[in-house]
Amino acid sequence: MLILDTTLRDGEQTPGLSLTPEKKLMIARKLDEVGVNIIEAGSACTSAGERAAIKVIANEGLKAEIASFARILPADVQAALDADVNRVCLVAPASDLHISQKLKKTREQVLELTAKCIELAKSGGAKTELLAEDGSRTATGELLVHFSNGISAGADRVCVCDTVGVLNPEATSEMFTALVKKLKVPVAFHGHNDFGLAVANSLAAYRAGAGELHCTVNGLGERAGNAPLEEIALVLNYFYGVKTIELTKLYELSRLVETLTGIRSGNNKPLVGANAFTHESGIHVDGILKCASTYEPVSPEMIGRVRRFSFGKHSGRQGLKLRAKELGVELNEEQLAKVAEKVKELGDKGREVSDAELQVILMDVLGSPNKPRIRLDEMVAVTGSSVVPTASVKVTMNDITYTMSGTGDGPVDAALNAIEAIVGNKGISLSEYAVDAITGGSDALVHVRVKLKMGDKEVSSASAGTDIVVTSVQAVLKGINLLI
Ligand code: MN
Numbered sequence: 001m002l003i004l005d006t007t008l009r010d011g012e013q014t015p016g017l018s019l020t021p022e023k024k025l026m027i028a029r030k031l032d033e034v035g036v037n038i039i040e041a042g043s044a045c046t047s048a049g050e051r052a053a054i055k056v057i058a059n060e061g062l063k064a065e066i067a068s069f070a071r072i073l074p075a076d077v078q079a080a081l082d083a084d085v086n087r088v089c090l091v092a093p094a095s096d097l098h099i100s101q102k103l104k105k106t107r108e109q110v111l112e113l114t115a116k117c118i119e120l121a122k123s124g125g126a127k128t129e130l131l132a133e134d135g136s137r138t139a140t141g142e143l144l145v146h147f148s149n150g151i152s153a154g155a156d157r158v159c160v161c162d163t164v165g166v167l168n169p170e171a172t173s174e175m176f177t178a179l180v181k182k183l184k185v186p187v188a189f190h191g192h193n194d195f196g197l198a199v200a201n202s203l204a205a206y207r208a209g210a211g212e213l214h215c216t217v218n219g220l221g222e223r224a225g226n227a228p229l230e231e232i233a234l235v236l237n238y239f240y241g242v243k244t245i246e247l248t249k250l251y252e253l254s255r256l257v258e259t260l261t262g263i264r265s266g267n268n269k270p271l272v273g274a275n276a277f278t279h280e281s282g283i284h285v286d287g288i289l290k291c292a293s294t295y296e297p298v299s300p301e302m303i304g305r306v307r308r309f310s311f312g313k314h315s316g317r318q319g320l321k322l323r324a325k326e327l328g329v330e331l332n333e334e335q336l337a338k339v340a341e342k343v344k345e346l347g348d349k350g351r352e353v354s355d356a357e358l359q360v361i362l363m364d365v366l367g368s369p370n371k372p373r374i375r376l377d378e379m380v381a382v383t384g385s386s387v388v389p390t391a392s393v394k395v396t397m398n399d400i401t402y403t404m405s406g407t408g409d410g411p412v413d414a415a416l417n418a419i420e421a422i423v424g425n426k427g428i429s430l431s432e433y434a435v436d437a438i439t440g441g442s443d444a445l446v447h448v449r450v451k452l453k454m455g456d457k458e459v460s461s462a463s464a465g466t467d468i469v470v471t472s473v474q475a476v477l478k479g480i481n482l483l484i
Pocket of ligand 1: 190192226
């Protein structure tokens with residue numbers, strides 16, 4: 001099974017995408033490294049810059065065949081030849097709709113031009129793959145005439161383009177079975193994903209005898225895109241044991257294309273999306289830890305990825321315990337329960353808990369005394385543009401409840417002043433106060449570090465949370481627990 005990658009041509013037709021020659025070369029090198037058979041490097045007629053980029057790729061000494069796209073215009077074919085490619089992907093409209101409405105020509109004229117262009121490519125030393133544009137909406141009889149005409153002129157491969165993605169697997173199968181039986185050259189399939197069937201149709205084409213499949217990395221392309229290379233390669237291998245490209249480099253290739261194009265794959269995109277091998281729910285993580293295939297179709301290593309656990313409101317304790325261990329901390333059951341509670345608290349706010357946040361939570365939990373002598377029962381802070389920041393706190397210290405309010409330079413200062421008023425007679429003072437935002441965004445987890453002094457004794461403590469005022473108070477109370 002031959003793989004033609006058209007990331008650099010059809011993929012580049014993704015709305016808003018334009019790749020510089022340097023980026024095209026980087027992607028071409030990686031495509032060659034993973035082993036695609038044909039790289040459609042661009043459309044030489046587009047511009048002088050595009051021609052130059054194709055020429056550089058064609059002269060890079062890659063193992064893959066390098067192709068340029070061309071319309072049935074001698075100037076297009078000449079531009080491809082000038083770019084030194086060894087293959088021309090010649091696209092000729094095949095459906096009545098495209099021939100009459102787009103090209104405003106007759107079928108006879110199309111056949112004549114097609115033959116002329118193939119002969120020109122041949123005389124220039126390039127092979128030709130003849131593409132039937134809108135082939136999926138062309139009667140099979142017409143397709144046979146279209147292709148036979150091209151093969152007589154010298155085309156050594158032909159391709160049915162499902163230009164607007166309207167085929168289904170049954171229709172694809174029927175069409176390919178008929179074409180493959182009658183034609184003596186490999187028949188390729190070029191699938192678009194408008195109905196989400198590009199991969200299913202490509203598989204149907206393969207089962208019916210197609211010899212080559214067209215695809216793009218990450219499924220880039222016009223509208224809903226083309227058949228994704230990574231999915232085609234993996235499913236051919238998974239279901240039929242067909243070897244095409246080097247699967248273990250697929251993720252690397254996908255990331256490179258994502259980085260260079262700036263077009264992000266959706267999180268739930270098969271195989272290469274951020275969540276494709278990420279597990280959060282406690283039940284799944286527990287299963288994965290016992291045996292990975294419980295909740296994974298294939299191992300992430302198969303395409304060069306690693307498994308990831310994410311932490312949030314669905315997290316279970318086993319996953320957290322494992323991640324904490326990977327971060328260097330062995331948690332006992334009591335600590336684990338506290339960590340799980342804090343993670344779920346953040347998760348309930350619609351957040352995924354990052355490693356940095358988990359580390360802060362671990363630090364927070366491990367630093368907490370088991371039976372605090374002073375604890376926060378209630379707190380209200382009021383602030384605004386024309387009010388004096390005021391805070392009221394209710395704390396229990398040595399089993400006695402105290403209520404106090406304070407004002408200050410902002411709500412944190414007001415709350416800390418109220419606490420100070422409660423513990424003031426103990427001679428405790430705040431000597432240092434610092435806040436770090438662990439993540440970006442206004443819902444960031446903050447890490448508050450404080451130093452407290454009582455006589456010549458100084459302690460430092462810290463707390464983490466999403467509310468800066470409450471977290472500050474908790475950091476101070478934790479320090480006070482260490483002092484009294
Ligand atoms: Mn296309």
